[in-house]
Amino acid sequence: MHPTHQIDDAQQPLLSSPPSDDTDDNIKPTRDIEDTVLPETASLGRNLSWTSAYILVISRIIGSGIFATPGSIVKATGSVGLSLLLWVGGALISGCALIVGLEYGCMLPRSGGDKVYLEFTYRHPRFLASTLVTVHAVLLGFTASNCIVFGEYVLFALRIEPSELSHKALALGLLTAITIIHGCFLKTGIWIQNFLGWVKVGLILFMSLTGLYVVLFQVRTAGDAPALQTVSWDGLWKGSNWEWGALSTALFKVSYSYTGLQNLNNVLNEVKDPVRTLRTVASASLLTACLLYLLVNIAYFSVVPLDEVKESGQLVAALFFERVFGLNFGRTVLPLAIAISAAGNVMVVTFTHARVNQEIARQGFLPYSRLLSSSKPFGAPLGGLIVHYIPSFLVIALPPRGDVYNFILDVEGYPGQFAALATSFGLIWLRWKRSDLKRPFKAWLPAVWIRIAICFALIAAPFFPPTDGHADVGFFYATYAIVGIGIILFGILYWYLTFAVIPYWYGYMVDEQVDVLSDGTSITRLVNIRNK
Template sequence: MAGLESEADNDGETRPLLQDNDGLSRASSSSTLAKGPEASSDEEAGSITTLPPSRSAEDDVLPETSPLGRTVTWGSAYIIVISRVIGSGIFATPGSIVRAVGSPGLALLLWVAGAVAAACGLAVSLEYGCMLPRSGGHKVYLEFTYRHPRFLASTLIATHIILLGFSASNCVIFSRYTLFALGLDADVSDFWRKAVAVGLLTVITFIHGCLPKLGIRIQNWLGWMKVGIIIFMILSGIYVVLFREASDVRADRSLPVWDDLWEGSVWNWGTISVAYFQIIYSYSGLDNVNNILNEVKDPIRTLPSITSTALFTAASLYTLINVAYFLVVPIDEIKGSGEMIAALFFERLFGHHIGGIVLPLAIALSAVGNVMVVIFAQARLKQEIARQGFLPFSELLSSTRPFGSPLGGLLLHFIPSFLVIVVPPSSDVYSFILSVEGYPGQFISVAIGGGLIWLRFKRPDLQRPFKAWIPAVLVTLGLSSSLIVAPFFAPGGFPAYAIVGLSM
């Protein structure tokens, strides 16, 4: 990566944003003038500029050191990404996806298409992230690209992050799988389902706020455990295939075979889009580490490697685990499983005691891991918004006192998450959360993709250590645009999630 020196990489604040014809960045040139002529030779050698960035549009997105320090290593960054990507989606959504699209074949096709779309979207995030390696993610990219009217992009993205950046879905899954394992799922009231979910949200907020180092250790351990659970489920499906003649599971003739893989497929785009939003949710989070790049060691080299590794891991596991579901659970049961398809999978393979109690509790723990990494990243993102003065009491909300953690960001994250859990009915809350998170995100995806193409032509002077393939950007733009208009063509009228998303 031209322009990076190994010494500077270790310190983190290295790469100039802009490159002039004489080989010096504009930012470092202005810093040289500020520091005097004796600093000139050091600047030309690529040494670190220690002056704080100005409030200009150019300097405000330069790399800077987080008040929490550069403490996130490659391994921790990978867990932050993979544990965010592999959350409740793969354990909860396959049943509702098959019910919506009608057949296992079309469902599998959508999961593969989701991986391709995720790769295209990831390319856009990588170009922006390596070009502007600072915490804030989409907020930074939109602010840098769309500067007029002033503060419009900042206000819109800050509103989106504050109102829709919550951790409700995996809290709901934790509650349902925990109650299922305890045999209480059918008997408890809505109040207790929501109380368990809110309890998890409260405990994790407390850990990240008051015991931040312990929180990082716990989320790392839970992330690896989650990957292990999915691998175990895939191996269980392979066991069914290899020993199907001796297996009681295969005695059920309602299990799908290749001849009827596409039977019952629903090809209406409005219907497919609803299922596809849930698949997008399952792949979301590949850019999770973009939100905390100020804390990542050597962010420009780390970002592409961890995200591409995480995408390959997730795509492989998702495809294989869906095949395992179809091999073990009858298609009619899959369609009626709601969010409990993984519980049915385990119960059919291992019986009620292990499959209905122990393994659902393991899935509940994996949901805990997802909630932890989402809160970890979102709290820091909201702290960045407060640091820039877009919120009342910004100085208080951006402080890291007294525990060296973003307490203000954690509070801002807790409130909307709490409301989303307790307000909607329990029967509808999960699918509603997935859709209402996914739909407004398509508008941001269009703005980010279009902005990237615009910058290619208007700002060729920007250094781009990673360059997205333009067809991949166009795929992202086309898919996001089609998903925006899809609710208008859905059978049964304009869905509630789209109304809420447009309102946001």
């Protein structure tokens, strides 16, 4: 795919700094696609230890989902039992996706995640995979939902009636502050996100133990009502809604709460001992998240009446704290802790998305690629952060308040199913086509096929209408799917015009040339070469 300066991969690793004057003229920097199988140290250095990597994953998984979505999930499922079953099912589904990411990540230990895997697997049509990844990163690579939850919980805790201006100002203020921290103070940002990650884990454990305490000691909560909702086995499943359209939408929200298991794949250039760390961190994070989610849901159902849970919207955790600790402590201190938790999630998402954007820029698929690829002037991917900041800012600032949060969750998750489908098929294809590749971890193929089947089911599910004809977010039930597919089709059209039609009309072809920036970052430039 890269015709310039081919070298022997087995003998010469990638250069991570510009070649000096006494370097052999035959040794030149290379961006050949086969080099993705070689570990590459980022110009930023390997700053992420096992603990930092674990926090990067677990803090990405535990964001606003467990605090904001259980109400809408139990409302869609209709019963406590089916709701808990979905949380376990979400963990199993996420496990099937996780092993795909583990095999790819251990086989291709480079920053970029799905960008690297899709480009390595699908080399033809040329540039199509890179174009689709770029379109997805620019149009859907935003961090909005947790910023929105941050604003909601801060206003709730301070007992301020939310307005359009105050709500968006808080969300945008958080996004801006985090972008500045990660863009100007690299190691400080890592320390802060590690600290917030442990605070988040501690908060979840505190909530779980509180629910257990209420159950064991039959504590009476606010309103002098019994806290424990005793149900029989039949009562556990009473009101269950087994309609696939409703279940699939709820499953999207559950899956979103497990999103982030492959977060480490995006930054492997900065991880110490990347292959070993990836294998252990990902598995530990999935088990931790599943256990904590089940405990917290049980705590909710033990304290808050089921009808109130269903109607709680995004404030079910705040209602939990209010009923257990009263208005003063429960409604102020702990909701602020949840806001801090959401902020921690925004930090790790911003951290990794910026690296993916930087990798896209290094490949030459963003305007001003040299500038956006560089880690100057603060030794951080400021260009990638800016690419992430702009769509995030627009998604928060432009849409009206209301049902936008749930709609954003759906739009974010749906197109990702196509990427998951492509990587899953690609993994099986590479087992046959590239058996020569070293695979420190091999996915269990039946689980990969299960992942493929689930992807097909989730892609088709939005087009099965619910009984009432509309979704729970006030839009046409398949709106988020139509928007997601539209974005993918836009990416294909953009690729076709940019790399096929226009070059044919003007008599040139698009090729790649390799360059090295002054900070040691190797990049690819897309150049137009006239046909002879």
